[in-house]
Amino acid sequence: MSSQAIHDPALHILQTVFGYPSFRGQQADIVNHVARGGDALVLMPTGGGKSLCYQIPAMLRDGVGVVVSPLIALMQDQVDALAEVGVRAAFLNSTQSFDEAMRTERRVRNGELDLVYVAPERLMTPRCLDLLDASKIALFAIDEAHCVSQWGHDFRPEYIRLSILHERFPNVPRIALTATADPQTRAEIAHRLQLDDALQFVSSFDRPNIRYQIVEKTNARKQVLDFINEEHPGEAGVVYCLSRKKVEETAEFLQSQGINALPYHAGMDMSARTANQARFLREDAIVMVATIAFGMGIDKPDVRFVAHLDLPKSIEGYYQETGRGGRDGAPADAWMAYGLQDVVQQRRMIDESEADDTFKRIQGAKLDAMLGLCETLNCRRVRLLDYFGQPSGPCGNCDVCLSPPVSFDGSIPMQKLLSAIYRVEQRFGAGHVIDVLRGASSDKVKQWRHDKLTTFGIGSETGEQEWRAILRQAIALGFVLVDHDAYGSLKLTDEARPVLRGERKVQLRQYQKPVKKRREAVKPKGYVETDLSSVEQAIFDKLRWWRVETARKHNVPAYVIFHDATMREIAKTKPTSLDDLRNVSGVGEKKLETYGEEIVALIVEMAD
Template identity: 80%
Template sequence: MNNASGNLTNDKALHLLQSVFGYPSFRGQQAEIVNHVASGGDALVLMPTGGGKSLCYQIPALVRAGVGVVVSPLIALMQDQVDALAEVGVRAAFLNSTQTFEEANRIERQVRSGELDLLYVAPERLLTPRCLELLQASNIALFAIDEAHCVSQWGHDFRPEYIKLSVLHERFPAVPRIALTATADQQTRDEIAHRLQLDDARKFVSSFDRPNIRYQIVEKANGRKQLLDFIQGEHAGDAGIVYCLSRKKVEETAELLNQNGITALPYHAGMDYKQRSNNQSRFLREDGIVMTATIAFGMGIDKPDVRFVAHLDLPKSIEGYYQETGRAGRDGAPANAWMAYGLQDVVQQRRMIDESEADESFKRVLGVKLDAMLGLCETLACRRVRLLDYFGQGSEPCGNCDTCMQPPVSFDATVAVQKLLSTIYRVDQRFGAGHVIDVLRGSETDKVRQWRHEQLSTFSVGADRSEAEWRAILRQTIALGLVTVDYEAYSALKLSDDARPVLRGAQPVQLRQYQKPVKARRESAKPNGYVESDLSAAEQAIFDKLRWWRVETARKHNVPAYVIFHDATMREIARAQPASLDDLRGVTGVGEKKLETYGAEIVALIAGLA
């Protein structure tokens, strides 16, 4: 492409950004990505949640002739995505299994006749002969493969049908393709590029840092009670997501929160589809709802005001953890990523890997990913530094995570670990954590007396530490690989080969000092350097009135409130106090279509408060 046509593309893209989407300028690498794809280039884009990935394919689709086809696994959210585009004047539709034959036929006619700017389609639908024939008979602007990490068998959200999307390159070699994801380590990036035949595509990797998110991992005592204290203490009335490993735990956690005055809804794959969809819809459309969910929930959720993401169980990998925590604070305002983590989490995740039907090489990869996740939990250094390092990004201590704000104390645990390993050995490596700790602490339980373990030389050698302290030490020795758990022998603790040099005194062990859980206090989650422009009393009155207006407007349009305007846009309107449509034009998030649709109402509303 020559400079003249390149400049024309740049100008058109910027004009669309401003006039359609209402943003004054591109952020980060957006402009470079948009211009590359609009000019016909292939791209692999890694950009954190909330970084503006959607614009990277929506604007090129509008710049180029034809319809942009977005491959997305998010059937439950396609309607909201299409509604949001309709609000800014973009002609969009979707094809998926929720539609009747007549509806699908109507959309197919629009695709053929060039009446659409964007078409969202599930991968299963796209791969059908009917859909591929439709696309070959139509003018296609580009293919966008969203949530591209789903193609990776090593990833945290594998979808088998994604592997077959290489057909797009084979059947439509002249159509540019852009694959996008929020999380992928180097191995996953390489696999995405290889499987989607994007090896020659230009790679765009944005910073993985989300400075507005505060990371906090606490010792698990009573996880659900700790969660309750955390929400009541720091996030009363806020929207949030709580992740649990099992469906039963999801249901029980939602019930506990509701019993304590926190509006919570469950979400998991075992629920009735209609109920699950209703719960998701309420979470998106109403304020202050907490969703308790398995990892089945959240991908593609574009709710900007989620103020916290909590984990009651350890995620399988840092990719999964980062993807899930990234659903907090999409609006750039302060948010919390909180996790309660304990011995049982380590045991449970190790068991899931060992008992899976995967082959040994795949289990090894899962083990390496779990080790990295455990390293993040057990680190004595800044969590953000550890997190970003996993994705190959260097950084300095952030001052906005628990280990920066309250640095953990490390101690020489060599003697304590030797006592633990010796006790496991002397009970013949046949007993679980509870019994081993009872022997260490000198607890003469019926089981200890039954096996005459009160006569062992290690009986009561650890009486100076509490049960919680020993559990923390045991958890860390399992994380370090010194101790394994035999799930076929009633979770018996066994020594690994790595335990030998520790027992001989040839290898010292440094661990985190146990810290007793403390009740969460109501405090700001503002990161260091974050400046919030507080509204004056008059501006706050306008903002509050705008929120009520937005609720009613969203209800009439049957869309989530944030589809009308984000909070950040309404704050800017409150500060600007526009007295005319021209005053409102140029406010971030107010494009021409929204100005035409809502401008007069907003100006009249503000005038009425004067």
């Protein structure tokens, strides 16, 4: 079968079923390759259109496409979204009754489905494997493929067993997809899934519509409240916290301040957790306060911000979590409050884990890279993309580019800090060392006679927050380690020696007192202007109301009916016939048939 013969029907499906005029980026090449029976490893950023890369080949090939996904809670929404565009899809998971599962299995066996979603644990059961043996399989799609990596940020042991697909079904093409994988993780995915000979399609990791901002942590809850009120009032967002307790407390605090916030963490009752996730997906302007248990596979396109109140463990985790914002291509914010205690806490978690030394070393290196991103003097996006092996230039859409930090020769203050750590015999934590530097005669300083040290008071001209900023940079630069004894004692590394001897100069970021300011909106590269006139805004608001009511009737999230971007285009173009509406991106034939007359009538009514 020629490439052209594949590509034309693929484009036809894209336009008539999904309602998009053309493929983006590498989508056409991936669809073409998999539809012809080739294996593929696809790295594409969140919101880049990964799902079309297996959905369309599954529809082009004979048989059912089997999608392996760890996201049982979201399978229903994924199937509902496909049903809305006329694709025959179903799922097999533990939420179904025996009769429901039997019906789905029968449809798989009889070739009555285009796609079936299955959790990896379910797929590995003898019953499910026998079902697949007895059925015509178009392809296997392994979503969230980074879960197979033991060195990655989201390892799932059940993914390791998925290599059985290659052994048991050698002639069925496999496509593994992820938004997040550094070169090491990418190699591990290929090896563990026996995709060493697969074509690799690596898209740009850049999400130009996301603005990155990292601020000094003072009062994190108050800071995130101000951020939401000033920059994203009445908009959907996610606030990540490290602990379940902090999730509960932060959600309660935001609720008390008038924010429509919900908690989500693995310790909650399953029904409450599922209900909160459903509300986030189906309602507008919900702020989800969550641990990292929340978010994988979340397909909500209009999340306008992702905030972190604690330092993520790795750049992969940070990228994956922030990537849940702005899936519709409109501007979104990735905001983080970060302080010295975050570093201490993350180091302690690594050191106290039961993992072997190799794993701890790798996790330590990942944390170092994350610290480097926080403390960088240069464009954050350049640093982020460089981690994934992608060279780039300054982005103009991160806090460092928009308000460049002042750097200075910090060799002398760094020497003072390292000397103070050495003089207290590397046995004390940050607070005590800073007291010694500033000449603060605390009871503890007097008890240990540290007010008699030569380093006592040598940094009295520098404030406590400034010293904390210098210490954070000392840790990020590898001069200082935090021991995880009861005191969080600071220890010098071998890297500190040339600095103490004056053989190495150190450039530091100048501490800047946090200033409350409202940002000016900056349009990211490639962003299409969506500002609406007063008439267009009225149409858009009416469409949103119609969408809410329609989604409620169909019992699906609002975005499954139409994305905001599609409704904005309808508001701008004001289609007064079905042929006009057919030209709008995101309106396929099934949606045109289902909703076309209602929308045209609404437009005509608003125009009168």
